[in-house]
Amino acid sequence: MSARIPPLHLIYAFEAVVRHSSFSKAADELNVTRSTISHRIQTLEKLLNTILFERTTRKLNLNAAGASYYLAVKEALVSLDNLNKINSHNLYKKTITISSPPTFANIYLLPRLKDFLDQYPNIEIAIEIAKSQLDYEISKVDFDIRYGSGVYPGMQSRQISRDTIFPVASPYYVKSKNIRQPRDLENCDFLRSYLEPWSSWFIQAHLDWKEPTQGHRFEDLSLLYHAAQNSWGVALARESLVMKQINQGTLVQLFDITAEPLFQYYAIIDPRKNLSDEASMFIDWLCRT
Template identity: 30%
Template sequence: MRALPPLNSLKAFEATARLNGVQKASEELHVTHGAVSRHIKQLESWLNTSLFTRKGRTLELTDAGQQYLTTISAAFNMIDEGTRFIQSRRQESLVRVTTTHSIANKWLVKKLADFYKKFPQIEIWLTLEQRLSELSQSNIDLAIRMGQGPWPGLNCTPLKQDRLIPVCSPGLIEKQGSLSSHLQLKEFPLLHDRDPNAQWSRWLRENKIKNLILDKGSRFASGDLLIEAAIDGQGIALISEWLATDALNNHQLIQPLKEFVDLGFYFWLVTPQDHFSNPSVNTFVKWLRSVV
């Protein structure tokens, strides 16, 4: 068994000797002046050797203290180098991703099992954020966003084209009757995102439908909530076809009207330029493109 003194005592001794004083050591170690002094006395007692001599207000290393400092400093440097090496390896195997609630809940989380199966050595840290923060000012490696990109000042790569389509549950049609024309929409409850006018107004405009006002109905803060409300039979929603793919394939939702809005490239990969130097980020990006 190794004869090792308490680590806190070693840290107090090394900092005091390196910084030439107990006060500076206490500031670096974020402990009190008295705590540093007690740790040094504890170490001297453990070694049964004086490490410092006091001359006026200054401390000077004894010969034994100087020799011990050389050994302890070398050991601390080796620990520091080893720790940094392990941390750098961990960082290279870590990919920090931010996306919206809708993309995470309706698509990304379901796909991550495939990524982990193929690349078990890479960790994904996923955070949810509706707005595009300044990625260059954060530790995020990449963002997945939907909207009318690209955005200035960011490295934006198009991932997926999309359409806005009207959807509802089969049960809603069974309950309220058939829906075969946009003129019948006023007879159905409508569901909206944050802005009750924007999406439906665009749908009307791009399909050249006039004399129809579709601004009433419940609002939801995110697309995934809008989809869930539609599945629940609460009304007709205008949503991303891509995010609704699973619900459409599982017949939880149907598209009662053929009119749609072509969004073009609506899903984007957004990254700070320098994060592509991480090989794990490159691996995740290649996988992402393969499953979109």
């Protein structure tokens, strides 16, 4: 055989033909025509100055030279594949650092994040938990996720969530309080949070009630929902954060009446920072999910 190393497209064609024992199937796998595969095998044999196959009307078999060459080809392709895996693993990864309220990071972001990372395997995400929610504090991250009005002087904001809110309670609490219609909530314990005021839902339910001033209060929405699951009372919830509990039956949406909340989740961007392409892609993805 010649010492010249054939081009890879000829070697890949040869390997596919041997594996499938068919020119046609090899052509389908490599997305070329059968005649192209046949031409590549002929070119390979010419370069090697040897015949690789025993051709019959019904079957395609390697001869002794072909079998020997196939073993060498397989060993070389395995080595190339291992080298590609090493190089891929060592590729430089761009890190996107964000800050986020704990409930959003845990309930909303993490279950969806794998989809983004599967699309962009060379990106890593670093998440810092924001201490403030309704009050915005500038951080040193690429961008912030905040729960609020979206209006932050000197900052750019893009809305992520578009939730509506509705009352939820545990099945046990609903049964024990015999909750059938909105006015039945008069005899219930309201679970409160400055993050989720009741007033807008009262208006939609045609209840002339003031904002509750008594009842357990939680300034973390996951704690609010957990208290409702444990039958402490009725909480206002948003679909993007409680659908798992509703589907599992640990929380019940009490009525079909929904309201627009005062606050949503926003990506907050400091225009003085040079936002990377990767961070921009991440924000675009967040606002589409």
